[in-house]
Amino acid sequence: MDKFDDKGYFDAFIRTAQYLATLSPEADFWLQLGKVMTVFFGADLAIFGELKQGEACIHHCTSTDERLCAGIFAGTQETMAQVLESGFMASEVIRVPEPYSVAFLPIIQESRPIAVMAVAHRSASPLPKGALNIYLAVAGLAGTTLANLASQERLQQSKRDLEKALEEMQKFARLASHDLQEPLRMVASYVQLLQKKYANQLDAKGAEYCSFAVEGAVRMQDMIHDLLQYSRIDTKGEPFRPTDLEIVLRNTLASLGADIETSGAEITHEDLPTVIADPSQMKVLFQNLIGNAIKFRSIEPPLIQVRVQKQAGEWLFSVKDNGIGIDPRYTQRIFDVFERLHRRGEYPGTGMGLAVCKKIVERHGGRIRAESQVGRGSTFFFTIPALQD
Numbered sequence: 001m002d003k004f005d006d007k008g009y010f011d012a013f014i015r016t017a018q019y020l021a022t023l024s025p026e027a028d029f030w031l032q033l034g035k036v037m038t039v040f041f042g043a044d045l046a047i048f049g050e051l052k053q054g055e056a057c058i059h060h061c062t063s064t065d066e067r068l069c070a071g072i073f074a075g076t077q078e079t080m081a082q083v084l085e086s087g088f089m090a091s092e093v094i095r096v097p098e099p100y101s102v103a104f105l106p107i108i109q110e111s112r113p114i115a116v117m118a119v120a121h122r123s124a125s126p127l128p129k130g131a132l133n134i135y136l137a138v139a140g141l142a143g144t145t146l147a148n149l150a151s152q153e154r155l156q157q158s159k160r161d162l163e164k165a166l167e168e169m170q171k172f173a174r175l176a177s178h179d180l181q182e183p184l185r186m187v188a189s190y191v192q193l194l195q196k197k198y199a200n201q202l203d204a205k206g207a208e209y210c211s212f213a214v215e216g217a218v219r220m221q222d223m224i225h226d227l228l229q230y231s232r233i234d235t236k237g238e239p240f241r242p243t244d245l246e247i248v249l250r251n252t253l254a255s256l257g258a259d260i261e262t263s264g265a266e267i268t269h270e271d272l273p274t275v276i277a278d279p280s281q282m283k284v285l286f287q288n289l290i291g292n293a294i295k296f297r298s299i300e301p302p303l304i305q306v307r308v309q310k311q312a313g314e315w316l317f318s319v320k321d322n323g324i325g326i327d328p329r330y331t332q333r334i335f336d337v338f339e340r341l342h343r344r345g346e347y348p349g350t351g352m353g354l355a356v357c358k359k360i361v362e363r364h365g366g367r368i369r370a371e372s373q374v375g376r377g378s379t380f381f382f383t384i385p386a387l388q389d
């Protein structure tokens with residue numbers, strides 16, 4: 001073989017390694033490996049075979065010269081089968097009718113030969129040992145690449161499965177909560193009717209049970225409503241656009257007007273920036289955080305500070321209150337769905353507000369967390385990516 005000196009083979013091996021490393025699971029691996037053998041190593045032909053019912057068969061050939069391909073395969077089929085069974089390399093010169101020097105390399109995955117690569121160079125002399133060693137290394141590389149691609153593919157598949165399952169779950173949650181609303185309305189209104197119509201016949205216990213039933217139904221309606229809102233954050237969000245948070249905050253405070261007035265809350269804020277966001281969701285975010293700051297107030301009138309500072313490509317917002325505070329052990333849990341730290345009836349709410357906030361912030365590529373101590377007020381921090389200057 002004078003086509004390549006050992007160095008030439010070695011360089012081709014390095015390029016092969018680099019090339020194989022770029023392959024994605026979508027690439028037709030055998031086709032690419034075949035190209036490598038002809039382009040980098042100047043092989044006249046490469047045949048890839050596997051065992052089927054004890055016999056070697058072709059699953060890819062690089063040449064369009066079918067007669068040559070069939071001829072070489074027929075002449076080497078037995079050796080290919082041996083290599084596939086034993087996992088050892090072989091090499092021979094065959095005539096079809098011109099002489100071809102063929103190297104047979106097992107492609108091993110999980111210590112099992114899964115395929116054989118037969119590389120043929122038109123030559124009457126056998127391939128030099130150096131070349132055979134390099135080819136053996138290429139076959140080793142091919143086995144690892146193949147395993148890598150399979151695991152990448154498995155990973156992508158499980159990601160696709162997960163996304164599909166999530167989508168289905170959200171669809172289910174949406175449908176279920178939508179469909180549940182109707183019968184629930186019926187339960188609430190019929191128990192109310194019962195209360196009204198049989199008011200004279202019901203004793204104190206009976207009337208109490210009816211109120212519990214109505215209360216339960218109304219609470220469930222609220223929970224379903226909030227769950228629906230939660231499930232729509234990702235699926236029914238508006239497209240992002242430049243959003244002036246000064247305007248958003250102004251609208252939020254207008255919506256909270258009655259609560260602000262009755263609680264005597266004082267709300268201060270720094271100049272808020274314009275961000276790329278879903279304006280309606282930004283309003284929900286501020287409304288939930290400021291609403292909580294008012295709801296969970298101490299005996300003092302609420303003092304709420306909205307602040308913002310720019311840091312490494314993002315805005316860090318904070319909403320600080322002087323309310324009842326939260327035990328630091330629970331400052332993560334409160335962002336879970338339906339998570340509340342108080343007995344029912346103590347404060348209104350379903351425990352979805354902060355879960356909604358978290359999902360909104362995450363949809364915008366930010367993070368949210370809380371710092372607090374019981375009796376010392378709470379501060380909620382969240383980030384939103386900043387507009388590029």
Ligand code: ADP
Nearest residue numbers: 292293296325334340341349350351352353354
């Ligand atoms: P909800 O307000 O409906 O109870 P949230 O998800 O908004 O639900 O809040 C979860 C829990 O976190 C609340 O029940 C409350 O115990 C606690 N919490 C939230 N915000 C504050 C706050 N500013 N001060 C004290 N506790 C808070």
